[in-house]
Amino acid sequence: MKFDILIAGVGGQGVVLASRLLATAAMDAGFHVTTAETIGMAQREGSVTSHIRIGDEVCGSLIPSGNADLIIGLEPAEAARNIHFLGMNGSIVVNEHAVMPSVLNGCVEYDPYQVLEFLKGNCRDILSVDFTQLAKQAGTYRAANVAMLAAAAGADLIPFSSGDLWNVLEKMVPEKYRDVNRKAFDMSLERVSGIKNPEQQAMDV
Amino acid sequence: MTSKRILMGNEAIAFGAMKAGVQIASGYPGTPSTEVMETIISNANKYGIYAEWATNEKVALETAVGAAYSGANAMVTMKQVGLNVASDPLMSLSYIGVKGSLVILVSDDPGPHSSQTEQDTRAFGHFSNIPVLDPSTPQEAYDMAKLAFKLSHEMEIPVILRTTTRVSHGCADVMIEDIDPASRDIEGFVKDPKWVIFPKLTAQRHPWLEELQVRLSDRFSEYFKENSFNSISKGNSKIGMVASGVSYLYAKEAIKDSSETFSLFKIGTVHPFPEKAALEFLSNITDLIVIEELDPYLEEQFLQLIGRHHLDMNIYGKKNGHFPLSGEYNVDTVIDGVNSSLKDINTDVPFLYHSSPVIDKENVPPLPVRPPTLCAGCMHRTVFYAFKKAAGKLRTEKGMESIFSGDIGCYTLGNARPLNMVDTCLCMGAGISIAAGLSHTHHYQRDQKAKQVAFIGDSTFFHSGVAAVISAVYNNADITVAVLDNRTTAMTGHQPHPGIGLTATGVSTKVIDIADVLRSCGVDLVETIEVNDLGECIDTAKRAMEFEGPSAVVFKGRCVGITKGKEQYVVDEGKCTGCMLCVSQLGCPAIFSTSSGLPVIQDNCTGCSLCAQVCPSDAIVLKEDSQ
Known part of the structure; x- marks a missing residue:
């Protein structure tokens, strides 16, 4: 398994929290797991990634390009920035809520709609929802990360169940x-329930 | 009893150290090393360990040295540039050695992700004759921490446990053992001339130190027979590979489909280099590919080994251009390097296979660049903006230019547009001394006199700012020191420092007041101001800059990483004229411009009110439901 x-x-x-959650769930499921996290200067409003590698063997923590089974993009541009990591049969869960950079630092005109369309047009298996909006409805926009993990589990895109993840x-x-996260978790599960074919879903949700 | 836990490499090291019986630990925070001390600190009471944050790495090492002289198991932690600060005691210490044990945890940062340099601590081990262990996983980091204490005690020499970012800041499932409380049984300091370094003592000890290198090298060669840190797997071709640290895992993954082809020499005890084991490994191969991040350390060891033994062998690495000399490695880098080497080797071994990206990055629509930025509501933004305004006034009123020297911390980010307030930045504490140096050149420049301003954070001030202030005052440098006092060591994750009134373990202690320190150093104009009111900040900055001779302002504020304001601001679209000053002047990540031509304030606003104070139309107002 890999x-x-x-x-x-x-x-x-x-x-980082999302990455620790997945790592712990993977360990609880009996796998080896290794992560690479961005901590330090780049955390200050910069682009950040976490690599989580789950499997039967211990391996280096950085995913080679073209190898990711799942990309969880908490922000459209950040999902697109790392798209070269996506593997042959990989899936994407993307948050439609864009984080706009301050113009002077951002340099280019960023059109989140265009980026989302690109992702949907190029990835066969994509789940695209405004998870920030969903989390806000649950009580705090900060729970978008938890909502996205729930969606990944609910859509069978990770090797453990939503129950294992919640535990x-x-x-x-x-x-x-805990309560607000539980609510975001459940709302997200409900949102993706019944989505058997994420291909269809990209247009529907 | 053992248990399996998800641990960050740095946490694993701390658990290894506590299992090995560490009794005293000191350090200075620095990415990617910080969590080692933080983990020891959070377990200090539980296991009876003395743990502290020192003012800098030199002090931390010397503190740990004192403890080790007493027979304690001591540890000191720092990042790679911290070892430069601690290099003075380190270089002498190798001659003296230790009695208890002393492990020096140093984290390197290939990339670099969060550092000024891309230096290699293995080279420091070589330079100082101190053994270096180089783990490749968090599990190895845990096991090696234990080995480091054991080796240090047996060999009576400090041991460097060297990690890189991917080991320190990666999590993995790690098997750890139950930890007993730290032993209270320390022999104590025994007076002896051997603790007093002196030219004669150094001359006597130097042969011992050199002889120890040989003993350690032989011992590390033995590890290949018994120990998983060093291992050899034999392949069926005459091509060998050598790798250490996290590069070993990249190498293993790169050759996963042809692992029986290559012989692989995995080395965890990198210094002193295990020559005997290396020679034996070389006896079966004709071509050697060296896979290591940062310096070509192993490559040089092998090159001199084949030279000394007149071996007919080719080495492929950084020095002949097959692997990059800088930057972080990954599996793809290693595959490229191995394939580049295979091209030059006369062999029918097939090239390694890359999985190619499914979606080509070239076709991605334009993406925003997101350089690291001061947080929304960061007090540093107010101070930088105040000095920018004050400097503008001085330019208009007196035709005087200003030069801003920065320092190491979150506030290095004051260099970014639109603030552009960092003209120099070199290393911890350098801003003040560089400003002084710049001021002393005024005598040689015609009509060029500029006001020299040095920004320094509170923790950095204690780290290495004080000596610079004293020298500046002593030599009457015409500088203004701006202390950005957010009452924490923010960049590394909010560690306390001598200005806080709390020790690492939360015990109440003396507050060392920065303004008092500045006054007692002889700075004639010292002002302290809270950063709430921009106008007052500008006036204070200007007053200090207009002062002839050394002056200082301590700006006090909160770090929004610890306490976010409850209030948030919004743009009153009825009043906003769309001048965009709030966006173009401040670069706050909470404000962005929209296609409507009006700015929008996002949820990450922490209510610092700087934008509201800058807005000429009073169009930025408190959000009604935000309090």
């Missing part, structure tokens, strides 16, 4: 944030 997940986002979106989450999320 399963490589890349999480991409902007510093502050909860990429880990419950232990790792501080008690005062």
